[in-house]
Amino acid sequence: MGKWTRRGFITAGVVGGTALVIGVGIRPGNRNSKLEQYVTSDGEHLVNAWVKIDAQNQVTVIVPHSEMGQGAQTALTQMLADELDVDWEMVSFIEAPAEDAYANGPVGKGFVLGDTKIPKALVGTVDGLFQTVANSMHLQITGGSASVRATGVYGMRVAGAAAKEMLLAAAAKQWGVPVASLTAKSGMISDGSRNEPYATFVVAAGELQPPYTPKLKTADEFTIMGKSKPRLDIPSKVDGTAMFGIDAKVDGMVYATIAAAPVFGATVKSVDDSKARAVKGVVDVVKLDDAVAVVANSYWTAKKALAELDIEWQNVSQDVVDSKGIFEQFQNDIESAVANGDVKADINAGDSDAAFASATRVVERQYKVPYLAHACMEPMNALALVDEGSCEIWTGSQNPLGFKHQIAEAIGFEADNVKVNNFFMGGGFGRRSRPDAAIQAAKISMQIGMPVKLIWSREEDTQHDFYRPAVLSKFRAALDEAGNPVAWENHYVDKHEPAEAPLIPYAINNQSIGSVDSPTHIPFGAWRSVDHSQHGFFTESFMDELAIEAGADPYQFRMDRLKAHPRHQKVLALAAEKANWSTPLGKGQGRGIALQESFGSLVAEVVEVTVTKGEVSVDKVTVVVDAGFAVSPDGVKAQMESGVLYGLTAALHGEVSIENGRVVQANFDTYPMVRMDTAPQIDTHIINSMESWGGAGEPGTPGIAPALTNAIYAATGTRIRDLPVSQYDLDVDFVESDSV
Amino acid sequence: MEITVNGKVHTIEAESDTPLLWVVREQLGLTGTKFGCGIAQCGACMMHVNGKPMKTCVLPVGAVAGAEITTIEGIGGQDELHPVQQAWIDAQVPQCGYCQSGQIMSAVALLATNDDPSDDDINRAMSGNVCRCGMYGRIRTAIKRVAENQVAIYDPKANDTQSSNAGEMKNG
Numbered sequence: 035m036g037k038w039t040r041r042g043f044i045t046a047g048v049v050g051g052t053a054l055v056i057g058v059g060i061r062p063g064n065r066n067s068k069l070e071q072y073v074t075s076d077g078e079h080l081v082n083a084w085v086k087i088d089a090q091n092q093v094t095v096i097v098p099h100s101e102m103g104q105g106a107q108t109a110l111t112q113m114l115a116d117e118l119d120v121d122w123e124m125v126s127f128i129e130a131p132a133e134d135a136y137a138n139g140p141v142g143k144g145f146v147l148g149d150t151k152i153p154k155a156l157v158g159t160v161d162g163l164f165q166t167v168a169n170s171m172h173l174q175i176t177g178g179s180a181s182v183r184a185t186g187v188y189g190m191r192v193a194g195a196a197a198k199e200m201l202l203a204a205a206a207k208q209w210g211v212p213v214a215s216l217t218a219k220s221g222m223i224s225d226g227s228r229n230e231p232y233a234t235f236v237v238a239a240g241e242l243q244p245p246y247t248p249k250l251k252t253a254d255e256f257t258i259m260g261k262s263k264p265r266l267d268i269p270s271k272v273d274g275t276a277m278f279g280i281d282a283k284v285d286g287m288v289y290a291t292i293a294a295a296p297v298f299g300a301t302v303k304s305v306d307d308s309k310a311r312a313v314k315g316v317v318d319v320v321k322l323d324d325a326v327a328v329v330a331n332s333y334w335t336a337k338k339a340l341a342e343l344d345i346e347w348q349n350v351s352q353d354v355v356d357s358k359g360i361f362e363q364f365q366n367d368i369e370s371a372v373a374n375g376d377v378k379a380d381i382n383a384g385d386s387d388a389a390f391a392s393a394t395r396v397v398e399r400q401y402k403v404p405y406l407a408h409a410c411m412e413p414m415n416a417l418a419l420v421d422e423g424s425c426e427i428w429t430g431s432q433n434p435l436g437f438k439h440q441i442a443e444a445i446g447f448e449a450d451n452v453k454v455n456n457f458f459m460g461g462g463f464g465r466r467s468r469p470d471a472a473i474q475a476a477k478i479s480m481q482i483g484m485p486v487k488l489i490w491s492r493e494e495d496t497q498h499d500f501y502r503p504a505v506l507s508k509f510r511a512a513l514d515e516a517g518n519p520v521a522w523e524n525h526y527v528d529k530h531e532p533a534e535a536p537l538i539p540y541a542i543n544n545q546s547i548g549s550v551d552s553p554t555h556i557p558f559g560a561w562r563s564v565d566h567s568q569h570g571f572f573t574e575s576f577m578d579e580l581a582i583e584a585g586a587d588p589y590q591f592r593m594d595r596l597k598a599h600p601r602h603q604k605v606l607a608l609a610a611e612k613a614n615w616s617t618p619l620g621k622g623q624g625r626g627i628a629l630q631e632s633f634g635s636l637v638a639e640v641v642e643v644t645v646t647k648g649e650v651s652v653d654k655v656t657v658v659v660d661a662g663f664a665v666s667p668d669g670v671k672a673q674m675e676s677g678v679l680y681g682l683t684a685a686l687h688g689e690v691s692i693e694n695g696r697v698v699q700a701n702f703d704t705y706p707m708v709r710m711d712t713a714p715q716i717d718t719h720i721i722n723s724m725e726s727w728g729g730a731g732e733p734g735t736p737g738i739a740p741a742l743t744n745a746i747y748a749a750t751g752t753r754i755r756d757l758p759v760s761q762y763d764l765d766v767d768f769v770e771s772d773s774v
Numbered sequence: 775m776e777i778t779v780n781g782k783v784h785t786i787e788a789e790s791d792t793p794l795l796w797v798v799r800e801q802l803g804l805t806g807t808k809f810g811c812g813i814a815q816c817g818a819c820m821m822h823v824n825g826k827p828m829k830t831c832v833l834p835v836g837a838v839a840g841a842e843i844t845t846i847e848g849i850g851g852q853d854e855l856h857p858v859q860q861a862w863i864d865a866q867v868p869q870c871g872y873c874q875s876g877q878i879m880s881a882v883a884l885l886a887t888n889d890d891p892s893d894d895d896i897n898r899a900m901s902g903n904v905c906r907c908g909m910y911g912r913i914r915t916a917i918k919r920v921a922e923n924q925v926a927i928y929d930p931k932a933n934d935t936q937s938s939n940a941g942e943m944k945n946g
Contacts, residue, residue: 102870264866271871272859274806274846278872281805289800314789332788333809334796411810411818411872411906460808460872461906492811668866672909676869679908702815702904711897713910 085114085197091221091231093120095127095190100432101267102462104731105669108265110190112665116258117194117251120221120232127266129456195248197239204238205230253663253724260722262668267458279457280489282417282428288317290478290488291336293345294325294498297695298555300347302326309342319343320478327478333489352555352695357504360554360692361402364506364527367552377525377548380536384544386512389521393512397519397583399576400509402756403568405690406502406561407697409705412460413495418475419485420445425452425476430459432467444473445480463680464560468500493700500559501690503528507536507572512544517584520544526572527552532632535565538573539602539631540595556692562680563732566632570736571685571743571757574628578744579753588744589615589627601723602629605636605658612719613640613656619749622646623653626744628737634728635661639678641714641741645749648765652682652714652742657734662727664720670730671718677734678716683708685739686759706760775839779804780848790836794828795819797835798845806846806875810904817903820876821845827883829902846875849882857925858882861916864925869907877903881917890921 086094095111107127115125198218205223206213217224221232253260270276295301305326307319315335320327326345330336371377390396416429425447431437434456442449459466475488490498507526511519521544524536529549536547561567581591589610596603606629610616615625622645629638642654657674664670687706691698699705743754750764776785777794779802786801798804798821807830810818814829821830822844849856855863858881868874877900884891884899891899896914905913919925 104869264863265868267871268863268866268868271868271874272862272878273850273855274804274875276871277805278808280809283803283805332792332796332800334792335789337812409906411808411816411870411904413809458872459870461870463906489809492813672866672869672912675909675911676907679910680906683908701813702811703813707816707904707906708908708910709902709904710900710910710913713908716911 085118085193087197087232087236089233089236091124091233093118093125093221095125097127097129100129100430100434100456100459100462102430102432102459102466104673105265105267105666106731107267108263109665109669111266112258112261112263113190114194116256117191118198118221119218119257122258122263124221191250192248195250199248200239200242201232201235203242204235208235208238259665260663260667262666265669271458276458278412278460279417279428279430280412280415280460280487282455282457282487284417284419284428284485287417287485287487288329288331288482289333289336290320290327290329290475290486291333291340291491292325292327292474292488292494293340293343294494295347296497296697297347297350297352298557299352300324300350300695303346303348305346306344309344310339313339313342315339317484318482320481322474322477325474327474327488329478329482329484329486333487337491350695355555355695356693357404357691360504360556361506363554364504364552367527368506368508368525368550371550372525377550378529379546379548380529380533381545381547383546384521386521386523386544386546389512389544390510390523393520394515395513395517395583397511397513397580398509399579399755401507401572401575403502403505403571404688404757405504405556405692405697406567406684406688407496407499407690407699407705408461408463408465408559408561409496409702409707410459410461410463410465413492414465414471414490414498415488416472416475417485417487418472418479420476420480421483423447423451425479426455427453427472427476428455428457429472429475430457430462430466431469431472432459432462432464433469436467437469437472440469441473441476444469445476463562464564465499467560470498492702496690496700496705497697499690499697500557502561502567502684503530503556503558504554505568505572507568509572509576511542511576511580513580513583517586519580519584522547524548524572524576525550526569528558530558530560530565532565535569535632536573538577539599539629540577540592541598542595555695562677563632563735566630566732566736567681567684567739570628570630570632571739574630574737574740575743575753575755578626578628578740578747582747592627592629601660601725602631602636604723605629605660605721606638608719608721609638609640609656609658612658612717613642613654615640620644622749624745624748624750626741626746626748628741628744630733630736632729632733632736633731634726635659635730635733636728637674637733637737639734639737639741641738641745643742643745643749645746645764648763650686650746650759650764652686652712655682655714655716655738655741657716657718658721659718659730659733660721660723660725660728661730661733662725663722664730665727667720670720673730674718674734675716677732678738679708679713681735681738682714682742685742685757686712689758689761775835777835777838777843778841779843780845781842786835788835791834793819794821794823794830794833794835794838794843798830798843804845804847808872808875810873810876815904816873817876817880818873820879820903822849822879822883825883825886827880844879846879849879856882857920858885858916861920861925864919865912865916867909867912867916869909873903873905873907877905877913881913881920885917885920891917 095114097107097110101107111127202213202216211225215225222229301324315331316339317329328336328339419426434454438452438454439449442452479486505528510523512521514520519542522542524547527550578588581588626641638658640656644651655678747753776783786797788797808818810816812831814832819829819831820827823841858878880903
């Protein structure tokens with residue numbers, strides 16, 4: 035990563051202290067040429083990187099995050115508008131273009147520099163999500179639940195406050211009065227007698243040195259933050275006018291679909307395309323290193339012709355790999371790493387060895403999760419036009435600026451000659467941070483010299499994802515005479531980010547937690563909540579088992595070990611209260627609880643299930659979230675609902691299995707989803723603790739799997755230690771307890 | 775070949791086995807209807823054919839000549855939304871929004887024949903539509919509000935662009 039010093043970003047022309055880290059001067063008077071196109075008429079003036087105020091006193095916020103349904107564009111607009119003191123009706127937003135000038139400075143500052151208000155442990159999050167981004171300057175990513183807590187807190191609010199201060203200073207100068215005598219409200223500046231719109235002072239404000247530390251509002255001064263504003267993108271999503279990547283269109287466009295090597299890492303050995311070329315409407319067959327594409331006058335024609343290709347793939351050593359072998363490898367690698375002292379420690383606290391040596395009893399358990407695909411509703415696609423040394427891409431991306439640079443590198447162009455037009459994403463969940471489909475489209479267009487829209491089939495999408503990894507996690511706990519855990523040991527494979535995902539908040543004095551490398555050929559990808567998605571299941575399952583071993587109530591058992599974390603206790607207690615934790619349920623019914631801190635937010639979930647004849651019905655999910663402060667309460671609720679459903683589908687049904695080196699599942703018939711008839715009621719409660727603001731997009735996901743399986747245990751006595759649940763036969767009554 | 779979409783007759787050129795979805799998207803330029811799975815598993819491609827909800831990713835265009843086809847672009851009036859669309863805004867249903875054209879088409883078809891659907895009715899009518907953002911609860915709420923005539927009168931000026939505020943939400 036490049037070195038970003040404080041001096042460096044100030045000399046780069048920072049507005050508002052943090053709005054710019056990228057080294058491109060965009061303050062007034064030092065305007066970057068690439069920004070000028072966004073100042074579209076003479077009366078407009080770019081006050082700073084994030085906000086534009088025009089001669090009609092209309093405010094345009096430039097949002098550096100793309101929209102995949104998380105509502106960040108609306109929430110970020112709220113944050114800026116509130117600090118700027120303009121009315122909500124005066125504000126609109128545009129998404130920042132994929133230009134270096136807009137790269138995610140505040141994300142970089144908030145995370146990469148390890149800002150003191152962000153827990154140190156979270157610094158790695160961004161590194162993980164950015165791992166494919168070669169250069170730290172190319173950050174424009176939407177991920178890590180970072181929009182509000184990083185861009186919003188360190189960029190939007192500061193920018194809005196700075197702009198307001200500059201406008202006030204300009205007005206004071208023009209009217210010859212002290213700044214303190216002025217007030218700003220609803221986009222107007224007043225000195226008691228005069229009342230002028232911001233627009234009047236925009237040019238003069240542009241001449242001023244921006245403040246480095248503008249004063250931010252306190253919570254009691256918020257007028258727009260904390261209100262559930264209707265999402266700005268929703269109207270276009272109910273009438274068919276919202277434009278997703280798959281809807282992009284240019285003149286002369288042809289369609290392509292593609293078959294990539296079914297075994298990751300294999301290449302094309304030979305292809306007989308004679309039958310495909312004979313299909314009416316086929317334009318060309320394009321061979322890439324590891325894939326073959328058919329180009330035609332329609333998607334349907336391309337798809338039909340693709341089935342006519344006779345492709346021979348190079349044999350590779352991975353051809354024999356299967357899921358069973360992968361888990362055997364994990365098991366062996368953990369055992370040998372432990373034996374050889376090769377475990378990479380996350381934490382070694384106290385003296386675990388001594389605690390185990392003197393334990394009354396030792397509990398050992400192991401848990402497994404499978405690979406998971408993202409299964410965005412919109413299959414991967416991109417429209418590309420490569421022509422005379424320039425490349426233009428139309429697609430939906432979580433990282434448009436990263437795409438620009440990665441596509442340029444892949445096709446051997448200068449980044450300046452690659453333009454990425456970003457669209458709404460039909461789901462992202464981490465998948466759309468990868469530019470693979472856009473690179474394929476660019477390469478195909480390069481070969482045929484025409485604009486080409488590449489659309490993957492659902493099967494291609496499922497089988498060529500970047501997967502949530504399969505993971506094996508082994509636990510041991512040392513119990514004292516009373517059944518209290520006095521030592522917690524956990525070894526697992528395949529560590530990514532966030533670094534703190536396997537850590538627990540519970541007071542257990544002796545802890546030894548660490549990871550073991552056990553690489554496979556299955557490509558890794560960030561999947562909603564990343565490592566928390568598996569470790570939430572592991573740690574909260576084991577915690578539940580320890581509660582059962584101690585003969586304790588799983589809720590109280592946790593509460594008793596959270597005395598040093600009152601914020602955690604409050605979240606967990608409210609979840610138990612709202613879910614009527616202590617009221618009895620009927621036969622075949624059960625409740626499970628789980629708590630997980632992730633991405634700066636605390637979430638507790640209680641699941642209520644009914645198990646009838648082996649069928650699990652998830653009746654109700656109670657969620658309590660403390661994200662510090664909910665900028666848009668309904669937006670936070672929507673993210674909890676969504677995070678729960680995403681994790682629930684995975685816990686109940688989600689499994690990508692490997693046979694002969696390739697993915698077995700292909701479409702929604704073999705990779706099933708929770709649907710309307712099986713979706714639970716979700717009851718969300720928000721706590722505004724006013725601690726550091728956290729994320730919302732991901733924190734709802736990690737807790738649902740353990741809360742579900744803990745509930746299934748309570749209902750049936752069957753402990754689910756391998757996901758998904760669907761592989762278990764739960765048609766058994768009165769199972770009292772179980773062991774490994 | 776001629777097909778009638780949203781009340782308008784279009785002349786199209788396609789092999790008769792081409793799914794209606796692709797003809798409508800590529801030749802008519804109506805891209806509100808989406809491709810999700812290609813095997814009638816997800817409902818993103820839902821249109822109405824003679825008023826019945828149909829998954830058009832597997833419906834050959836040759837089978838719908840002469841039929842009345844309606845897409846998401848055709849269910850509202852010139853300047854007003856269909857009450858189901860308005861209910862979707864009021865309940866803040868869409869997240870990524872990709873499945874929502876299909877969801878809305880299924881909901882409109884349900885409410886056209888059942889003005890007071892039970893939870894089971896909703897389950898039956900809506901379980902062919904997958905929403906990866908998991909907005910099933912909000913969809914259920916929105917459908918019930920339409921049935922109970924709780925949908926506000928649509929004000930096109932308040933809702934027609936990304937850049938304006940759609941007014942206070944009904945479910946805060």
